[in-house]
Amino acid sequence: MTEIASDLLRWYDRHARSLPWRSAPGTNAADPYRVWLSEIMLQQTTVAAVKPYFEKFTALWPDVAALAAADDADVMSAWAGLGYYARARNLLACARVVAAQHEGGFPESEAGLRALPGIGFYTAAAIAAIAFGQRAVVVDGNVERVVSRLFAVETPLPGAKPALYALTNGITPHARSGDFAQAMMDLGATICTPRNPACAICPLRSHCAAFRTGAPAQFPFKAAKKARPQRFGTIFWLERDGDVLLVRRPDKGLLGGMRALPTGPWADAPPGMMDAPADADWVLGGETVSHVFTHFALDLAIARAALEKGCAGNWDGEWWPMDRLDAAGLPSVFAKAARKALEEIV
DNA sequence: GAAACGTGGAC
DNA sequence: TGTCCAAGTTT
Numbered sequence: 001m002t003e004i005a006s007d008l009l010r011w012y013d014r015h016a017r018s019l020p021w022r023s024a025p026g027t028n029a030a031d032p033y034r035v036w037l038s039e040i041m042l043q044q045t046t047v048a049a050v051k052p053y054f055e056k057f058t059a060l061w062p063d064v065a066a067l068a069a070a071d072d073a074d075v076m077s078a079w080a081g082l083g084y085y086a087r088a089r090n091l092l093a094c095a096r097v098v099a100a101q102h103e104g105g106f107p108e109s110e111a112g113l114r115a116l117p118g119i120g121f122y123t124a125a126a127i128a129a130i131a132f133g134q135r136a137v138v139v140d141g142n143v144e145r146v147v148s149r150l151f152a153v154e155t156p157l158p159g160a161k162p163a164l165y166a167l168t169n170g171i172t173p174h175a176r177s178g179d180f181a182q183a184m185m186d187l188g189a190t191i192c193t194p195r196n197p198a199c200a201i202c203p204l205r206s207h208c209a210a211f212r213t214g215a216p217a218q219f220p221f222k223a224a225k226k227a228r229p230q231r232f233g234t235i236f237w238l239e240r241d242g243d244v245l246l247v248r249r250p251d252k253g254l255l256g257g258m259r260a261l262p263t264g265p266w267a268d269a270p271p272g273m274m275d276a277p278a279d280a281d282w283v284l285g286g287e288t289v290s291h292v293f294t295h296f297a298l299d300l301a302i303a304r305a306a307l308e309k310g311c312a313g314n315w316d317g318e319w320w321p322m323d324r325l326d327a328a329g330l331p332s333v334f335a336k337a338a339r340k341a342l343e344e345i346v
Numbered sequence: 347g348a349a350a351c352g353t354g355g356a357c
Numbered sequence: 358t359g360t361c362c363a364a365g366t367t368t
Contacts, residue, residue: 042364049354049363083352086367120366140364158347185364194362195357225361226349254351294351332353 004150004207005173005180011203012183017190019047020054022182030178032106032131033064036094039123040087047189053082064106067092068099076257077329085331089257090118108132129178137169138181142188147171148220149192152209156221164220229296233266235289235334236277237341240307243319244338245277246328254293261334262317263300270301277315280305285344291333298333302341 016022021038023030037057041050056078061067067075072092079088094117098106106127107113113124125136139147144157147167153160173180191198199211210216238245244261251257264275273282285302292298307313320328325338 039364044351044363044365045353046355046363081353083354084365086351087365090366118366122365126364138364141362142364181364189364256351292353294353295349 001173001175002171004171004204007203007207008183008187009173009176009179012179012186015186015190016182017047017186020051020058030131032127034058035127035131036064036106036119036123037091039126040091040118041082043087043123044084045082049082053079063104064095065099065104068095072257073259073329077259077327080258080329081332081335083332085256085258087118089251093117094119106131108134110134110136126181129181131178133178135172135174135177136181137165137172138177138184139165139168140185142185142192143168143181145194145220146184146188146192146204149197149210149216150204150208152213152219154221156223158223160220228292229268230299231266231268231296232270232299232301234264234271234273234276234301234303235337235341236262236264236282237302237304237338238262238278238280238307239305239322240311240319241309242322244322244325245315245317246320246330247277247317255331255333258331259328259334260330261337266298270299273303276303277317278305278307278313280307285341287340287344289333289337289340291336293333300333300337302337302344304341304344 021034038050038054041053060078061070070092075092076085076088079085097116098104108128110124110128113119113127114121122138122140125138128134129136129138144164147153147164148160151167153163155163187204191202195217197216199205199216202208205211208216210219246259247262249255249258249260262277264271264273276282282303282305285304289300289302290297291300322342330338
């Protein structure tokens with residue numbers, strides 16, 4: 001074992017974070033279901049955001065068989081607000097494959113895990129190491145940052161990924177590789193942070209080439225980002241007798257599979273009343289709703305209309321009680337728009 | 347390999 | 358206020 005690994009594990013034994021999906025200190029009973037669930041939720045998502053969702057999911061569905069038997073709509077609603085909704089669709093698909101084809105247990109090999117929906121190279125390695133005690137090279141964003149600093153890697157990301165993987169492989173021990181991976185992530189999250197790393201208390205300071213340069217925060221180098229385009233759209237708030245019309249978005253694409261307010265197209269200029277869900281006297285609200293996605297920003301106008309009580313018609317959606325919208329499982333952008341629409345009504 | 351894919355908190 | 362960022366995967 002390298003000195004880096006032994007120093008890090010010694011630090012981890014004293015300073016490991018206590019997290020709901022980790023087994024209690026001193027025990028060695030990581031539940032693969034909980035490890036898997038937490039790893040999926042933690043993809044591109046902060047620990048603070050994940051905690052309440054993890055508690056909710058494990059309370060509703062305590063094991064993979066329970067989750068596999070759940071209704072799609074219930075799982076999507078429970079995931080609402082956490083983002084990256086393809087994860088929730090893949091979560092269910094994965095649970096059903098595991099329950100049906102693996103006798104309720106997850107495969108233990110990286111290759112077997114990698115074949116499941118929603119499990120890529122990182123997650124397969126993490127589960128193999130953390131839940132099954134296998135020696136695996138676990139490289140996430142934290143590890144990339146820590147390793148790029150340890151070795152002062154000047155190649156910018158993402159091009160540096162193969163080199164960072166090889167360097168991580170070189171310091172990953174055969175014993176306790178799951179603890180090593182979690183220790184690297186704890187270190188990256190609490191000490192070797194993106195800005196203002198706390199080198200003064202870092203257990204790996206004496207091994208760190210970036211520390212010796214005097215400017216550790218400049219690592220990892222990154223390629224320049226592209227500008228985020230601005231788009232515009234209209235959401236349609238259609239009332240009828242205390243209900244509002246909701247739709248289910250297509251499975252593929254943005255906010256796929258989620259319940260939503262009807263919208264028109266999202267375009268480079270405000271599209272007005274295009275694609276309104278009904279022929280009605282639409283009134284455009286005074287304010288817009290702004291929301292920022294990963295790859296574009298959106299400005300939504302709110303058009304409101306009311307239909308006669310008992311008005312018949314053929315709508316592609318469901319009428320939902322306006323005072324129960326919290327239970328609809330709307331993605332944040334629509335929850336935000338709904339709040340604004342309700343404010344304007346009053 | 348690049349682009350798509352959410353959200354909220356920190357600075 | 359704008360930018361960056363968080364335990365990535367899929368197409």
